Amino acid sequence: MSSNITLSPASRIFVDGRTTNLGPWVLGGFxxxxxxGVVFCQVYNYFSHQRADYGLNRYHTYFVLxxxxxxxxxxxxxxxxxxVQNVLDFANPDVAKTLLISAWWQNTVPLTTGIIGSVVQSFFALRYYKLSRNWLMTIPISIAxxxxxxxxxxxxxxxxKKSGxxxxxxxxxxxxxFVSVFIADFLITACTCYILRPRVAGLASLSKLYPISLLYTLNSINEYRNDSSSRSHDAHASNRVTRRGDVELAPRSVDGHIFIQTHVTTHVSPKNALKSDSDHSSPDHSKPYLL
Structure with a gap:
């Protein structure tokens, strides 16, 4: 099947000797x-949660927008x-030959990407400075x-331009x-991880948090199952009791819950008991009583 498009001599030379194709543009756009779409999901999550309105945090909304x-x-x-390349000017080499030269909106694609990357890197560089207050590493990141x-x-x-x-x-x-972007990303990531490393030591004192969280999760699952199996809301409400202020993790009246009971045992030696009795039987009248 022959083509009905008549090519100029310059276009024929361009088509016969071309070394590029339009596939990368299609894949890049896809x-x-x-x-x-991922950005829209993250923006929705940001506005769905409560935000802080103090310090520089009040400007985060403008930055996100x-x-x-x-x-x-x-x-x-x-x-x-x-x-334009694949629909409007399909099979038109005269346009494809000069599109990159004449169309500013195609020539500035790398610039738009660079602006977005620089803005995001600046945010993380500022975040690192707020955590560390270290100008010695913030300056190289800013230069990159x-x-x-x-x-x-x-x-x-x-x-x-087409010249040597x-x-x-x-x-x-x-x-x-590319080298500057890599250096900036590497320094931001490495420095942020290093400054956050000492803060992990504070989690060592929270060893009891893990079993408590596990028990609370199991209690929540059991309570959810009981709520789902109960068809009468009034009957379920009558079985619930007020949560106590101790370490119980769920109401005791509901079957199937896992809870914790604590027992306090006090050991009293005979010597201390005799000494305590003697103190009560013969008080010292030289000292005033504390009423």
Missing amino acids: IDTILM FVTLLSFLKTSQSIAVVW IILGLASVSMSCPVVP FADEAKVMWLLIH
Whole structure:
């Protein structure tokens, strides 16, 4: 089956000698759309829970909305690139040849990704500084973030150009961007884990929390089963008693619960008992009584 599209000589040379394809753009747009769904789920979870309104925490809502807006614009940009390449200009090499040069919304895809990454890295760098108050490690992290954003910005003008110098500059700026992003992510992760490491020692005193949590979970399961099997709400309410203030983990009147009973045993030696009796039988009248 022959094609009905008439190609210009330049387009024919482009089609015959092309070394790239449109598949990576399609896969990138598909993955970007899936990750945008994950972002929406995280934003919903954020607004579903109670938030603190003191210090810098009051600005977290604006930060979440800003990152969500950037992510939405990035996903829209990826969808637009795939739509134009594969639907509007399908099998049109004249457009495909000059699209990367003329379309700013396709040329700036790496820049949009770099902006989102820099904003998120800045948030975690600020979080590390609030935990450690260590400027010595915060400054290198900030330099790596700024260098990564600057390098991806410098790569945008040289990406459309086709020359030996432009190709070398493109590879150099993108390489600097990837290395800077990796260094910033590694320093943020390593430093945050190191500063949080001493706080794990405080959990050693909570050894009794694990069995208590287990018993409470079992009691909750039993209570849920009893509630599900009972068809009369009034009968179930009459069987419940007021929770006591001791270490019981559930009402004692409900069958099937697991609870804890504590017993206090006091050992009294004979010598201490005789001494206590003598003190009560012959009090010292030289000292006043404490009434």
